[in-house]
Amino acid sequence: METMIAVEGARKYYRVAKRGKGLTAAVGQLFNRKYEIKKAVDDISFSIKRGEIVGFIGPNGAGKSTTIKMLSGILYPDAGRVEADGFIPYKQRKQYVKNIGVVFGQKSQLNWDLPLIESFELMKFIYRIPREQYEKNLRQFCELLDMESFLGQPVRQLSLGQRMRGDIVAALLHSPELVFLDEPTIGLDVVAKEKIREFIRYMNKERNTTIIFTTHDMQDIEKVCNRLIIIDKGKKIYDGSIEEIKDRYTNVKTIEVLLENGGKETETFDVRRTSVNAVLERIFAERRVKDISVCEPEIDEIIRDIYEGRLRLDAPSAEGGAL
Ligand SMILES: Nc1ncnc2c1ncn2[C@@H]1O[C@H](COP(=O)(O)OP(=O)(O)O)[C@@H](O)[C@H]1O
Ligand SMILES: [Mg+2]
Known part of the structure; x- marks a missing residue:
């Protein structure tokens, strides 16, 4: 199978202003700022093949969103190589974005004041989606995600679950081959989560869309993907299947x-x-x-114990995936 994404030794460091306590420190910092380096992504490598669906998990601040931003070309890596769909995302962004879809669950791309359907029409215009393709996708996506009833409502009036479904559709109307979903189920109720999972599965199975998504929810992973990448403190600590992780913890x-x-x-x-x-x-x-x-422990418990340092991923892996 063809390689869709290749990441090699990628790093992203942020420079953050160091804060002292008290007024003197605050005044001092106006003239003499001190910075700290935050290693958000610290030497990560992996590759993903066309048609794969990969879950990206890790505790808060692990570097998931930063990785997605490098993959989607919003940020450039400070070191290493990031390549996707034959492009260097941040260098060839204009061309590259025509082939990808991106959703940040925490930040909507929709226009708050417009009815949802008008945000979709805007996408049709921006991406120059042929009319037939647009209508076919719109019909199919709305049916799968059960959205007909609120298409005419302004986005500000939608529930979080409705808004998230809207964001996902808006990002996929141009039929991208590669899709990044950053926390697409965050804060949603079980029913909305299940709809989104079904939809993600559909896009992967029926359309062979390559999908990478981050989540806090192990159920998302168990129900949607075979492959799991775990990152912690900017490093990859596991890359393999859920079955394998369970096997290691028999x-x-x-x-x-x-x-x-x-x-x-x-x-x-x-x-x-x-x-x-x-x-x-x-x-x-x-x-x-x-x-x-x-x-036997549930997978959620295993993962939580790994994050909290109670369990170590020390057993050898068949693929040598874990570091
Ligand atoms: N723009 C930024 N400036 C400085 N630090 C940042 C910035 N964005 C993220 N970070 C820090 O980088 C680390 C990784 O963040 P992020 O990639 O958002 O993690 P995750 O999505 O896994 O929660 C965190 O410690 C976060 O505080
Ligand atoms: Mg994040």
């Missing part, structure tokens, strides 16, 4: 404790380091226990 168990006072506690641990017996003994010594069960 040694990890979760003990669920039901307390006599009605409370519930869970503890996740690695059976290679701690025996189940030892954990049980400690729990019984410390708590009044009503019931106890040992289970």
Whole structure:
């Protein structure tokens, strides 16, 4: 399969004004600013093939949005190479954007005062979308995302879920081959999330659109994509499938404790380091226990434990994906 995205040793450093405390420091800083370097993306490499759908996850501030901005040509990398669809995004931006669609869930591209449909018409004009293609896409997308009822409403009156669906359609009406979605489900209710997931799956399966999206929601990943890239503090810490991550943690168990006072506690641990017996003994010594069960952890728990440093991705990977 053809390579769609190649990122090699990409870095993005921000210069942030250092802040001292107090008035003297504030006045001093007016004349003598001190800066700190924030390594938002710190030597990241990966490649993505045409037709892949990849979930990008990581805790807040991990560097997800910065990576998406470099991929979409909004930012240039300070070092390394970023190539997508045969273009150097920030250098050939004008040409490149004709082939991509970008959605930032936190920031709408729609005109607040216009009815939603008019923002779509504007896209048709900007991208010179042929009439037939525009109408076909509009009809199909609106049906899939269940949008007919609010097409005529000004964007400011839409709910967050309606607005997000509008943003996604606006970004895809020109049938881009490559799509970046940065937190397209943030803040949405379960129903709206599910609609968006279905739509993303559809675009990938039926139209072979290459899709990269970032999310906080592991359900998004489990339901939509096979491949997962995890980044933390600007570094890639995992690149592989969800199955593989689960396989690596077959040694990890979760003990669920039901307390006599009605409370519930869970503890996740690695059976290679701690025996189940030892954990049980400690729990019984410390708590009044009503019931106890040992289970495989949910993927959300594994990921949270990785972020919080309780689990390490130290097992070798088949593909050598993890660093
Ligand atoms: N324009 C900016 N100026 C300075 N620092 C920034 C800027 N944008 C992001 N950062 C910092 O870079 C890091 C990565 O940010 P970001 O890519 O937005 O992370 P994520 O999307 O994973 O939450 C964070 O520490 C953030 O505070
Ligand atoms: Mg972000």
